[in-house]
Amino acid sequence: MTIKISIDCMGGDHGPSVTVPAAIAFANREPECELVLVGLEEQIRAELKKYKAQSHSRLSVVHAEEVITMDDSVETALRRKKKSSMRIALELIKEEKVRACVSAGNTGALMAVSRYLLKTIPGVDRPAICTILPNQKDGPTYMLDLGANVDCEPQHLHQFALMGSALVSAMEGKSKPTVGLLNVGEEDIKGNEMVKQTAALLRADHEKGLINFYGNVEGNDIFEGTTDIVVCDGFVGNVTLKASEGLGRLVKSVLTTEFKSSILNMLGALIARSAIKAISRRLNPSRYNGASLLGLRGLVFKSHGSADAYGYEWAIQRAFDAAKYDVLSRITTTIAALMPPPEPIPTRLEGTASPTGPGLNIDSSQIASPQQKTA
Amino acid sequence: MTIKISIDCMGGDHGPSVTVPAAIAFANREPECELVLVGLEEQIRAELKKYKAQSHSRLSVVHAEEVITMDDSVETALRRKKKSSMRIALELIKEEKVRACVSAGNTGALMAVSRYLLKTIPGVDRPAICTILPNQKDGPTYMLDLGANVDCEPQHLHQFALMGSALVSAMEGKSKPTVGLLNVGEEDIKGNEMVKQTAALLRADHEKGLINFYGNVEGNDIFEGTTDIVVCDGFVGNVTLKASEGLGRLVKSVLTTEFKSSILNMLGALIARSAIKAISRRLNPSRYNGASLLGLRGLVFKSHGSADAYGYEWAIQRAFDAAKYDVLSRITTTIAALMPPPEPIPTRLEGTASPTGPGLNIDSSQIASPQQKTA
Structure with a gap:
């Protein structure tokens, strides 16, 4: 079964000079993929030629005349650049021509255009950004949100937890992955109001067997691998992720400087090169991209x-x-199955629940469609 | 000039077995200090004996019969354990018998008891916790708040920035240290409302020449040393600090495992031991304690x-x-000089300012007193 993916070749700091060789390497390694390279055709073809991949049977090119830059506002991305590589790459999902899209472009623009074109899954108020980080158990810790939502309400974090749980279940083959709520202490009394209310929602889900809620976790637990998933708001997640990247670069710079500081140290590093290589591999942020x-x-x-x-x-x-x-259909099904009856959370807490409140109203015909779309 | 410091010997995971030898080592190295060891006298004297320091001329013991544990609530620390080592060590500051106190005890209790006994500086609504972190420029980045305040208002972050600025100015001898506001992006439009309002307050101070406000910084800037000071709320600061500690431990564990993974790697590490030692020294979290x-x-x-x-x-x-x-008098003076005329911020924004509003009412006789107290 071939899986088609669109690549926004113009996104990122380096554009086609990085995205095209990456696509070629992946296509050469994965016979079941087909990649659609979207962007300025001339530039993409020049890169393909450079790597002698002009006539690769599983690489095709779709021209897009505009490029969304890192400085473009969401407004510009949405309204002014309707022929951007990012937008055309995403439209291919909507048109069911590809099953996924990859972009290194402006995060705000990518989220806004994706949301505008694709819409959210029923039951999800706000999409979230989820990435993996290395942990002491030599496995990945999934963390979300990482910046899509800088101001969150408890029900948003609740949804992030459910989506993260479905994602990890699909990607890692774990039936009941553990979910931790990022906080300033493990005890229930710790944290701000938002976190406390989220914990209450997650505990209720846990009691119903809908989620494997571990409880509060602290910053260090991300890298200790205490839970499979760590949930937080986008402000905290973004700052934590970037701080970790910064510390990673500091460590790399200290290691490089010290191992190059004398002939003896260079010799030692040469002799222990398999260790240095393993360290570099295990801590290489590219592996978690x-x-x-x-x-x-x-x-x-x-x-x-x-x-x-x-x-x-x-x-x-x-x-x-x-x-x-099939992450998409899994998340859709999980959210549908795990979400409480369609009523807004505050209403329920006040005891004035309406059985068909807005927002979480789930229409089963809609639930099936994303799966069909991407099948 | 001798500087007297009280040590809460019972605090921390290890109590006197760590605090007493640390005090002895410091006293032996620093002839201008006098340390008052507070806690269970018998245990402290046993430790002193172990290190043959029973009659050290600059180490004295003050008995305290109670110990605040890591699990004790703030309530217990404040109301039930009035004879705790932590409290007695802090009372020595109030009684002007020492100029500073060190404790490894329960942070919440330490903050609450300190605040109760010592009170805040005029113009400061809430104390904050500030620590240093290593950066790529091989200097320290000062970061606050790290957990004292999980829900902050803009005026609190504003005060943190002023206090941090005064601290760095005193400790590092920099006349105008740079202050960065932790955010999810550098641009002014980024972030949540709290951060945007804080930025406005700091920009106004910058224009008046009262503070050297750099603007927004991101998580990675902490370890890049972009600014001398990074200001954030206690939730974000606590999570970021602990995540960094967790990543640090992960790096250490990967390095240790890999350099011990074969005879060749062990040999390489032995030959490059000066590099390994330097790496361990530069990244050792103890140095930033x-x-x-x-x-x-x-x-x-x-x-x-x-x-x-x-x-x-x-x-x-x-x-x-x-x-x-003389950090204390510097902060007191800075806050007094830099704070806006005595009126609460919301009142001023609404244009109904009262010249002697509550909270920020500065009495110059009070400002002098902390300096005199600790002189």
Whole structure:
């Protein structure tokens, strides 16, 4: 079964000089993929030629005359650049021509255009960004939201937890992945009001057997692998992720400087090169590149803007796996099955529930459609 | 000039077995200090004996019969354990018998008891916790708040920025240290409402020449050393700090595992041992131990609960330096000079300012007193 993925070749700091070789490498390695390269045709063809891949049977090119830059506002991306590579790559999902899309472009624009074109899954108020981080158990910790939502309400975090749970269940083959709520302490009394109310919602789900809620986790638990999933609002998630990237770069710079500081240290590093290589591999942020935009009726993956071809290839890999393991229909089904009866949460807490409140009204005919679309 | 510091010997995961040897080591290295060891006398004397320091001329013991545990609530610490080592160590500041206090005890209790006994500096609504982190420029980045305030208003972050600025100015001898506001992007339009309003307050101070406000910074800037000070609310700060600690432990564990994974790697590590030692020194979290509780009318330093004697000694060093460089009077003066005329911020924004509003009412006789107290 071939899985088709569109690549926004113009996104990111390096554009086609990174995205095209990454696509070629992935296509050469994965016989079940077909990649649609979207962007300025001339530039893409020049890159393909450089790597002698002009006539690769599983690489095609779709021209897009506009490019969304890192500085473009969401407004510009949505209203002024209707022929951008990002938008055309996403439209291919909507037109059911591809099953997923990868872009290294402006995150705000990618989220806004994706949301506008694809809409959200029934039961999801706001999409979230989810990525993986390495942990001490040598496995991935999935963390969301990472910046799509800087102001959240408890019901949003609740939905993030459910979506994350479905994602990990599909990608890692775990039937009941553990969910931790990021907080300033483990005890129930810790944290701000938003976190406390979210914990109450998640505990209720846990009691119903709908989710495997571990409880509060702290910052260090992300890298200890205490839970499979760590849920937080987009402000906290974004700052934490970027701080970790910054610390990672500091560590790399200290290691490089010190191992190059004398002939003896260089010799030692040469002798222990298999250790150095393993360290570099295990801590290489490129291996963790490729964040999912969860909650949309389509699979959209965001690569880091500064990713190199190796990192970008990982983002394509994640998109491919997500399509292969049918993440979209799993999330749709999970959200539908796990969400409380269709009524807004505050109403329910006040005891004035309406059986068909707005927002969470789930129409089963709609639930099936994303799955069919991407099948 | 001798600087006296009280040590809450019972605080932390290890109590006197860590705090007493750390105090002895510091006293042996710093002839201008005098340390008052507070806690269960028998245990402290046993430790002193172990290190043959029973009759050290600059170490004295003050008995305290109660111990605040990590699980004790703030309530218990404040109302039930009035003879705790933590409280007695802090009372010594109030009684002007010492100039600073160090504790590795329960952070919530330490903040509550300090605040109750010492009160806040005029113009400061809420104290904040400030620590240093390593950066790529091989200098410290000061970050606050780290967990004292999980729900903040813009005026609180504003005060944190002013206090941080005064602290760095004193500790690092920089006349105009740069202040960054932690956000999800550099642009002014990024972030939540709280951050945007804080930025407006800090920009106004910058225009008046009262503070060197750099603008928004992102998580990675903490470790890049983009600014001397990074300001955030206690929720974000706590999570970021703990995530960094977690990542640090992950890196350490990967390095250790890989360099021990074969004879060749062990040999390489042995040959490059000066590099390994330098790496371990530069990234050792113990070197950054010792957070200040800023905004109180007294110098209180918090050691990490799990600190070893080496780390605890660093916390004592920071308390000593803060007293030596007269951080308290500098913060008091800075806050007094930099704070807007005495009126609460919301009132001013609504144009109904009262010249002597509550909260920020500064009485110049009060401003002088903390300095005199600790002189």
